[in-house]
Amino acid sequence: xxxxxxxxxxxxxxxxxxxxxxxxxxxxxxxxxxxxxxxxxxxxxxxxxxxxxxxxxxxxxxxxxxxxxxxxxxxxxxxxxxxxxxxxxxxxxxxxxxxxxxxxxxxxxxxxxxxxxxxxxxxxxxxxxxxxxxxxxxxxxxxxxxxxxxxxxxxxxxxxxxxxxxxxxxxxxxxxxxxxxxxxxxxxxxxxxxxxxxxxxxxxxxxxxxxxxxxxxxxxxxxxxxxxxxxxxxxxxxxxxxxxxxxxxxxxxxxxxxxxxxxxxxxxxxxxxxxxxxxxxxxxxxxxxxxxxxxxxxxxxxxxxxxxxxxxxxxxxxxxxxxxxxxxxxxxxxxxxxxxxxxxxxxxxxxxxxxxxxxxxxxxxxxxxxxxxxxxxxxxxxxxxxxxxxxxxxxxxxxxxxxxxxxxxxxxxxxxxxxxxxxxxxxxxxxxxxxxxxxxxxxxxxxxxxxxxxxxxxxxxxxxxxxxxxxxxxxxxxxxxxxxxxxxxxxxxxxxxxxxxxxxxxxxxxxxxxxxxxxxxxxxxxxxxxxxxxxxxxxxxxxxxxxxxxxxxxxxxxxxxxxxxxxxxxxxxxxxxxxxxxxxxxxxxxxxxxxxxxxxxxxxxxxxxxxxxxxxxxxxxxxxxxxxxxxxxxxxxxxxxxxxxxxxxxxxxxxxxxxxxxxxxxxxxxxxxxxxxxxxxxxxxxxxxxxxx
DNA sequence: GATCCGTGTG
Numbered sequence: 001x002x003x004x005x006x007x008x009x010x011x012x013x014x015x016x017x018x019x020x021x022x023x024x025x026x027x028x029x030x031x032x033x034x035x036x037x038x039x040x041x042x043x044x045x046x047x048x049x050x051x052x053x054x055x056x057x058x059x060x061x062x063x064x065x066x067x068x069x070x071x072x073x074x075x076x077x078x079x080x081x082x083x084x085x086x087x088x089x090x091x092x093x094x095x096x097x098x099x100x101x102x103x104x105x106x107x108x109x110x111x112x113x114x115x116x117x118x119x120x121x122x123x124x125x126x127x128x129x130x131x132x133x134x135x136x137x138x139x140x141x142x143x144x145x146x147x148x149x150x151x152x153x154x155x156x157x158x159x160x161x162x163x164x165x166x167x168x169x170x171x172x173x174x175x176x177x178x179x180x181x182x183x184x185x186x187x188x189x190x191x192x193x194x195x196x197x198x199x200x201x202x203x204x205x206x207x208x209x210x211x212x213x214x215x216x217x218x219x220x221x222x223x224x225x226x227x228x229x230x231x232x233x234x235x236x237x238x239x240x241x242x243x244x245x246x247x248x249x250x251x252x253x254x255x256x257x258x259x260x261x262x263x264x265x266x267x268x269x270x271x272x273x274x275x276x277x278x279x280x281x282x283x284x285x286x287x288x289x290x291x292x293x294x295x296x297x298x299x300x301x302x303x304x305x306x307x308x309x310x311x312x313x314x315x316x317x318x319x320x321x322x323x324x325x326x327x328x329x330x331x332x333x334x335x336x337x338x339x340x341x342x343x344x345x346x347x348x349x350x351x352x353x354x355x356x357x358x359x360x361x362x363x364x365x366x367x368x369x370x371x372x373x374x375x376x377x378x379x380x381x382x383x384x385x386x387x388x389x390x391x392x393x394x395x396x397x398x399x400x401x402x403x404x405x406x407x408x409x410x411x412x413x414x415x416x417x418x419x420x421x422x423x424x425x426x427x428x429x430x431x432x433x434x435x436x437x438x439x440x441x442x443x444x445x446x447x448x449x450x451x452x453x454x455x456x457x458x459x460x461x462x463x464x465x466x467x468x469x470x471x472x473x474x475x476x477x478x479x480x481x482x483x484x485x486x487x488x489x490x491x492x493x494x495x496x497x498x499x500x501x502x503x504x505x506x507x508x509x510x511x512x513x514x515x516x517x518x519x520x521x522x523x524x525x526x527x528x529x530x531x532x533x534x535x536x537x538x539x540x541x542x543x544x545x546x547x548x549x550x551x552x553x554x555x556x557x558x559x560x561x562x563x564x565x566x567x568x569x570x571x572x573x574x575x576x577x578x579x580x581x582x583x584x585x586x587x588x589x590x591x592x593x594x595x596x597x598x599x600x601x602x603x604x605x606x607x608x609x610x611x612x613x614x615x616x617x618x619x620x621x622x623x624x625x626x627x628x629x630x631x632x633x634x635x636x637x638x639x640x641x642x643x644x645x646x647x648x649x650x651x652x653x654x655x656x657x658x659x660x661x662x663x664x665x666x667x668x669x670x671x672x673x674x675x676x677x678x679x680x681x682x683x684x685x686x687x688x689x690x691x692x693x
Numbered sequence: 694g695a696t697c698c699g700t701g702t703g
Contacts, residue, residue: 279695286696314696321697349697356698387698422699457700464701493701527703559703566703 136169153177167196191232198238210249222261240271248277286319294319321354348374356392394427429462464497499532534567569602604637
């Protein structure tokens with residue numbers, strides 16, 4: 001009734017070759033229990049062809065050994081027997097039932113999908129399942145190998161699933177056979193394995209299995225995994241746990257996009273995830289600056305009633321703070337209180353850090369307000385709190401305030417660490433206090449706190465800012481003597497200093513040195529060098545360097561293009577710069593306000609106001625609105641050409657748009673205005689005296 | 694079983 005296909009002239013050519021190989025691989029004693037066939041029906045993506053009374057099923061086996069069987073739909077035993085070379089199939093209980101289902105499924109649609117593994121009959125040789133299990137248990141692999149060949153590896157796996165074998169042994173065999181025969185078992189079998197492990201609560205085994213699974217597998221789409229998993233068991237709880245672990249495995253293997261997809265689809269399937277996996281996902285999204293996705297996951301977690309905890313809130317707050325969404329971060333603090341949590345030291349540290357990193361003046365005042373709230377709520381400051389504040393004050397150019405905190409920190413019995421010192425050294429260096437900065441480094445050494453590369457980079461930067469590049473370069477030797485290695489930031493700092501000092505040979509020397517020492521230059525390295533060459537007007541070499549950069553697989557970024565656009569515009573070659581702008585857009589890079597403004601300025605200086613306006617139109621088309629610099633550039637362009645009416649119109653336009661003119665805005669027009677009898681009124685609007693009379 | 698802090702450049 002069911003038999004191996006021996007040969008067939010009616011198969012389409014594509015299938016024919018598969019059939020031929022099936023004949024070679026399938027031994028003549030292979031049989032296909034109907035139960036297996038039916039099991040396979042539940043889920044598979046392959047193809048079947050309905051050819052009258054017979055259907056040919058082509059297995060989707062990923063190991064390359066295609067197996068084809070022929071099924072007589074009508075179930076006529078005699079008809080099947082007419083093909084003498086096919087093997088007969090032992091009948092399972094109530095075969096008629098299966099055949100009826102099978103037949104109708106095939107006849108209903110021209111394309112039905114399922115796989116048909118071919119099993120070697122266990123009775124066909126002396127090797128039985130109990131022996132196999134024993135060998136697997138004892139891990140006598142070489143002995144097992146004597147009994148299992150390429151073609152029967154999957155067969156045995158099926159038999160193990162059907163036996164009462166310990167899922168852990170099945171797992172062992174699963175892994176061994178994949179490695180041994182260099183095959184990947186099908187997704188269907190993988191899901192069966194996961195479910196059998198979940199049934200006996202072997203979660204750590206599932207975890208490590210999934211780790212391997214996500215490491216090598218790129219071929220299974222998220223949707224096929226979900227589909228197959230839910231097809232192979234309707235145990236909702238197991239499915240949720242498996243998916244939860246899969247999500248975590250993706251995150252731990254830095255496959256964040258896949259993890260995100262799993263999170264999303266778990267919602268469609270209604271699988272319940274845990275904070276154990278969702279929190280790391282959130283963390284990864286924060287690290288990748290995908291704040292929109294962070295907000296989405298957070299909202300979904302609440303909607304799906306995932307048991308969120310304080311970690312969840314803190315991670316989300318950090319994500320929001322990182323991109324300056326301080327108000328939203330405060331909203332989340334409100335949320336966490338509603339959920340019955342209280343902000344802890346990490347919550348406050350995160351928020352304080354958020355304010356410290358904000359570019360605005362008075363940021364430390366805001367940070368201080370949070371600090372007060374923290375103290376009121378009896379949350380003790382820790383080392384990190386102090387480090388954040390010390391760094392914040394240093395960046396706010398208030399090193400003395402930072403030093404006060406430094407002292408207070410120690411008075412509180414908290415130990416400053418490398419980060420504390422690095423912040424202070426950096427602050428002192430930026431303040432030009434190199435001696436004090438060096439003293440701090442010595443203090444570190446005396447306290448047995450090892451300065452690291454960050455420490456030295458701060459010092460090197462300090463020397464560079466003071467144009468003491470020779471001294472700065474010497475520090476590279478110090479770095480080596482301390483057993484440290486200069487990194488890309490070290491080299492970039494020095495290269496940039498030499499470029500600014502117009503010592504391009506020296507800069508390229510360092511570039512060579514970093515290559516020699518196997519420190520890979522990054523886009524910034526090239527940007528520094530390209531900017532240096534542009535400053536010298538050496539556009540040709542700059543172009544060449546850009547090509548070298550691209551050849552190395554580094555991507556030219558916004559900065560690279562801005563450097564080049566700026567240089568071309570300064571040279572009066574705005575047209576060439578426009579070509580670069582289009583190149584950027586083609587590369588999917590979004591030009592910044594600066595890019596457009598430089599271009600407009602270039603055209604204005606060339607007297608091509610029409611071209612400048614075209615740039616502005618393009619800018620608006622790309623969704624970037626003119627800012628105050630844009631207006632200043634255009635106003636300057638018009639007033640320099642004596643077109644005061646237009647300049648005046650632009651000034652009114654910017655006021656109408658709610659932009660705030662700055663000093664430059666007025667200075668650009670004032671002189672000419674006065675000369676020509678225009679006077680600016682108190683509010684900045686201009687009117688023509690001669691017209692008003 | 695995890696969340697918060699430090700370096701450079703256009």
